[in-house]
Amino acid sequence: MKVTETKLKGCFIIEPNVFKDERGYFFESFNHKNFCEAIGQEVTFVQDNQSHSKKGVLRGLHFQKGEHAQAKLVCVLDGNVLDVAVDLREDSPTYGQYVSIELSSENKKQLFVPRGFAHGFVVLSDTAHFFYKCDNYYNKASEGGVKYDDPFLGIDWRLGDFDPIVSKKDLELKRLKHI
Template sequence: MNYERLEIPDLVLCEPKIHEDNRGFVFEAFKKESFNNFLGFEVNFCQDNISYSKYGVIRGLHTNTLNYAQSKLVSVLQGRILDVAVDFRVGSPNFGKFICVELDSMENKQLFIPRGFLHGFSVLSQDAIVNIKIDRYFASSESIGVRFDDKDLAINWNLRNKDIILGEGDKNLKSFKELKSPFTYKDNLY
C-alpha cells in the first residue's frame, strides 16, 4: 500500500498495489501495522458501514460531536464518487479548507479522514456502493453537519443542480458559519 499526504496533510490517500492476472485481481485493502506506522498514531477501526446510492445523491457534510468524533477510511466497492473532507478544527491553519478526491472501484484508492473533519460524498456513476471504516460507534444524537451547498465553502460536487438528491436530514443542516465546531486544532483527538 502506498500512502500520500494531501494538501491538508492530515488527510491521507491510500493506493493499493493491485496484482492482476487472467483470473482477475487481488490487493490488500487495509493493513493496520503499516497504516498506523505511516500515520504516527494508532487508529482502531471497529465498524464498517456500507451505503448504496444512486447517481446524484449527496451524503453530507457530517461529523459527530467531540466525544463521538470518528476517523473514517472511505473506499468504493462499486461505481465512482467525489469524496469531500472539510477541516473543522478551530485554530487549524486549514480551518474551512477542503479536499475533493474522486474514488472509484477501478483504482480502489481510499481516503483517510481523521477526527475533526466534516465528510460527505456525491455519486458520479449510475450508482455506487461505498464502504466507510470508522473507529468509534455511531451515536445518532451526536451527529452534526453543514449544508452541501454552503456558500462560504462553495464545494463543486460535480453534479448539475437538477440531478442532486438529498436525504431529509441533509436538507436542514446549518451553514458553515452557523455551526459551531466542537473541535480545536489543539485537541488530542486520539
C-alpha cells in the same frame, strides 16, 4: 501501498498495490500495522458501514462531535463517487478548507478522514456501493453536519446543472458559520 498526505494535515489518500493477471486482481485493502505506520498514528477501527446509492445522491456533510468524534477510512466497492472531506478543526490553519477525490472500484483509492472533519460524497456512476471504517461508534446525540452547498466552503461537487438528490435531514443542515 502509496500514502499521500493531502493539503489538510492528517487527511491521507491511500493507493493500494494491486496485483492483476488473467484471473483478475488481488490487493490488501487494509493492514492495521502498515496503515498506522503510513499515517504516523495509531487508529483502531471499531465499526464498518456500507451504503448503496444511485446516481446524483449526495450524502453529507456529516460529522460526530466531542467524545464521539470519528475518523473514517472510506472507499468505493462498486461504481464511483466524488468524496469530500472538510477541515472543521478550529485551531487548524486549513479550517474551512476541503479536499475532494474521485474514489472508484476501478482506481481502488481510499481516503483517511481524521477526527474533526466533516465528510460527504456524491455518486457519479449509475449506482455506487460505498464502504467505510470508523474508529468510534456512532452516537445519534453527537451527530452534526454542514450544508453541502455552503458558499463559504465553495465545494465543486461536479454536478453541472444536475440537482443532487439530498435527504430532507441533509437539506436542513446549517452553514459552517452557524455551527
